[in-house]
Amino acid sequence: MNRLPLFIPFALCLALGAFLFFSLGKDPLDLPSALVGEPFPEFVLEELHEPERQVSTEDFDGQVLLVNVWATWCFACRIEHPWLNSLAKDGVVIVGLNYKDHRKLAQDWLQERGDPYQFSIFDPRGILGIDLGVYGAPETYLVDAEGVIRHRRVGVVDERVWNEEFRELYQQLVDEANDQ
Amino acid sequence: MISKFLPGSGWLKQVGLLLLLLSSAAMAVEDVVKFSDESLRPRYQQLLEELRCPKCQNQNLADSNSAISQDLRAEVQRLLGEGLTDAEIKEYLKNRYSEFILYRPELNRATWFLWAAPVVLVLLGGLIVLRLSRRKKPSASQESDIPVRSTDQQQRLDELLNSHKRGSE
Structure with missing residues (x-):
């Protein structure tokens, strides 16, 4: 009798086990983003430091930039902040999106830790947050010169993440923008 | 019983118990949603059941109490008030939070x-x-004709068994 078919269930179990095992290493918070490749959502919101000033995507001004979602209540943002400061010092344009926060607290926080942002969008009710699909902080978006989102990072951007996920793409986008 | 641990006696205990019971009712009122049109409520409930909390992952929007779920519940309520259909609301959230947010994924x-x-x-x-x-059926009918051992075979079998016994002694 041919015994090969008897091993089919065993092979299936082995395949399932391998699939589950390799899925273990995946970060469950790493959701597919609906917005990569899409234009940055339109918004009109107040600037964090200048309440009378309205900011919108026009203020991106055709620059390749990062949009960093942060809040004073977000602990991981404190860990991330020094790296953002050093990126800004190296000339990377970063726009802050202060998410569901209090203006005074946020201003003090930046005063204390340094302000790496070219300007800061103040979104106390998370309106732009919902349009972006934000579900926590920090999150960081890489926007190209056309205003299209090219990469999204949920969680802290530190030196390692920058080198792994952002550096190359950022440089490429900047080069493209300079060529035109 | 709880009344044992309450100070005072008699009616005071009973008042204390009553207050305890009322306090839970007071907390439950917190998250009541108001609709101008009550017919929206069942649709609201249905949508919250089918939409997934992006932060807590294994809960739907109805079960989760995370900040983002509260915001998304408010958003669903707002969109219902604006007269969007269920499909439009799902599409709206899918465009922002990806298909992950749908507990009943689309066919694609x-x-x-x-x-x-x-x-x-x-x-x-x-x-x-x-x-x-199918394979079993024929063999079941043949159950009666399991080959009977011939005396010859029986002899050999006994011999083998005996030789094994001797060997192990």
Whole structure:
């Protein structure tokens, strides 16, 4: 009798086990983003430091930039902040999106830790947050010169993440923008 | 009983118990949603059941109490008030939070396997059961003609058994 078919269930179990095992290493918070490749959502919101000033995507001004979602209540943002400061010092344009926060607290926080942002969008009710699909902080978006989102990072951007996920793409986008 | 641990006696205990009971009712009122049109409420409930909290992952919006779920519940309520259909609301959230947010995924190239797998597995199982039962039937009728050992064979068997016994002694 041919015994090969008897091993089919065993092979299936082995395949399932391998699939589950390799899925273990995946970060469950790493959701597919609906917005990569899409234009940055339109918004009109107040600037964090200048309440009378309205900011919108026009203020991106055709620059390749990062949009960093942060809040004073977000602990991981404190860990991330020094790296953002050093990126800004190296000339990377970063726009802050202060998410569901209090203006005074946020201003003090930046005063204390340094302000790496070219300007800061103040979104106390998370309106732009919902349009972006934000579900926590920090999150960081890489926007190209056309205003299209090219990469999204949920969680802290530190030196390692920058080198792994952002550096190359950022440089490429900047080069493209300079060529035109 | 709780009344044992309450100070005072008699009616005071009873008042204390009553207050305890009332306090839970007071907290439950916190998250009541108001609709101008009550007919929206069942649709609201249904949507919250089918939408997934992006932060807590294994809860739907109705069950989760995370900040983002509260915001998304408010958003669903707002969109219902604006007169969007259920499909439009799901589309709206899908465009922002990706398909992950739908507990009932749409049928497309990435999800057809999810939808097809149960049907395929049931059919496959049925097929296997059918084949196994067919294979058994003939053998069941032959049950009576299991070959009877001849005396010759019986002798050899006894010999073998005995030689084994001797060997192990």
